[in-house]
Amino acid sequence: MEEKLRDHIQNLIPLTDDEFSFILSHFSFEKYKKNDFLIQVEDNVKYCYFVVSGLLKLVYDDTNGKQHIVSFAMEDWWESDFSAYFTQTKAKMSLQCIEDTMVFSLSFKNYQKLLSQLPKMERFFLQKSNAGYISSQNRILSFLTSNAQQRYKQLLKQYPQLFQRVPKTLLASYLGVSRETLSRLSS
Amino acid sequence: MEEKLRDHIQNLIPLTDDEFSFILSHFSFEKYKKNDFLIQVEDNVKYCYFVVSGLLKLVYDDTNGKQHIVSFAMEDWWESDFSAYFTQTKAKMSLQCIEDTMVFSLSFKNYQKLLSQLPKMERFFLQKSNAGYISSQNRILSFLTSNAQQRYKQLLKQYPQLFQRVPKTLLASYLGVSRETLSRLSS
Numbered sequence: 001m002e003e004k005l006r007d008h009i010q011n012l013i014p015l016t017d018d019e020f021s022f023i024l025s026h027f028s029f030e031k032y033k034k035n036d037f038l039i040q041v042e043d044n045v046k047y048c049y050f051v052v053s054g055l056l057k058l059v060y061d062d063t064n065g066k067q068h069i070v071s072f073a074m075e076d077w078w079e080s081d082f083s084a085y086f087t088q089t090k091a092k093m094s095l096q097c098i099e100d101t102m103v104f105s106l107s108f109k110n111y112q113k114l115l116s117q118l119p120k121m122e123r124f125f126l127q128k129s130n131a132g133y134i135s136s137q138n139r140i141l142s143f144l145t146s147n148a149q150q151r152y153k154q155l156l157k158q159y160p161q162l163f164q165r166v167p168k169t170l171l172a173s174y175l176g177v178s179r180e181t182l183s184r185l186s187s
Numbered sequence: 188m189e190e191k192l193r194d195h196i197q198n199l200i201p202l203t204d205d206e207f208s209f210i211l212s213h214f215s216f217e218k219y220k221k222n223d224f225l226i227q228v229e230d231n232v233k234y235c236y237f238v239v240s241g242l243l244k245l246v247y248d249d250t251n252g253k254q255h256i257v258s259f260a261m262e263d264w265w266e267s268d269f270s271a272y273f274t275q276t277k278a279k280m281s282l283q284c285i286e287d288t289m290v291f292s293l294s295f296k297n298y299q300k301l302l303s304q305l306p307k308m309e310r311f312f313l314q315k316s317n318a319g320y321i322s323s324q325n326r327i328l329s330f331l332t333s334n335a336q337q338r339y340k341q342l343l344k345q346y347p348q349l350f351q352r353v354p355k356t357l358l359a360s361y362l363g364v365s366r367e368t369l370s371r372l373s374s
Binding site: 119137144 | 253273306312316324325327328331
């Protein structure tokens, strides 16, 4: 488990054994079952999560009770209601397991401690954040420029494994189309 | 001019005079006229920009020659084709002046130098990047959950000054609606 986190960080910044032990001491390892919630709406968001294995969905429920999938998070992804995490406010979104899932959780307090005590972690998180920003911009672009069929094909190309692991209803909700439209697209 | 950049950075991290002089030495001050391009599609993207005054549009042209506005950038905003900037590849988007605009530009080389020589700038850019990521996520959410009229109202509430400064055609392109739909919404 620890090795997954270490490899992930070392992809961007070199670490000594001591540095990694120090980093690891800021995280907690947690196991969740399918359908468990890591975050529920109105929770105080204390943690962000590095996914070791499994699959999560970040969900926004609109005022009509309709579910919208903001993102999926699988192995090697970081996830939280980041807006609430960084501002230490209440969750507007929920984070729930689509599969049994193992994570390392990082409290906001420990995130701040880690940044101030091991500045190279600022470099690491800066690179992750930049990458996250770019992929969000690409998703915005796909909403502006692509129709449902094109968005479906882009997702299929980018994350083929999602199509094996995620029920059609959830894929439709991520793409912003109805279940019926998705069936037409994928048939 | 310099004070605007200094205040902007000092909002997040304290700076001595020497530190700010050092930071400033990594930037170039540039003036552009309305309609000038800071970045054109296929350019090597060498710079990101801090907007001192004026207004920019980041534009993606789709294969049908239709313009899509990915973002506007006004005073105190950072803008670039960040995907191309961080990976030092060619621009997929253009960055153009809607008004006469003054910016501080930061080359990718100087960005890297600044981060390694003054680590507190990593903290600064990490906070900016996290904020950018969160606002992108909110925009994704608005595409998933809101219709054109709701998106129009959200934009009006969040950036009332845009409606004074930006032609309707560009607002429509940002919201992902036709010029006619926007006229209906805003009448």
